[in-house]
Amino acid sequence: MFGIPENELAIVYFNYLANYKTLSFVFTIAPYLALKIMGQ
Numbered sequence: 001m002f003g004i005p006e007n008e009l010a011i012v013y014f015n016y017l018a019n020y021k022t023l024s025f026v027f028t029i030a031p032y033l034a035l036k037i038m039g040q
Contacts, residue, residue: 004012
């Protein structure tokens with residue numbers, strides 16, 4: 001699949017999920033914090 005050996009597929013998949021969750025967390029928290037700082 002996409003030239004990735006099957007034994008490395010799980011590692012690549014979970015790395016993708018970890019990066020996705022980290023970025024979604026950052027892009028959710030950063031605007032909230034900016035609004036909280038500006039609203040003081």
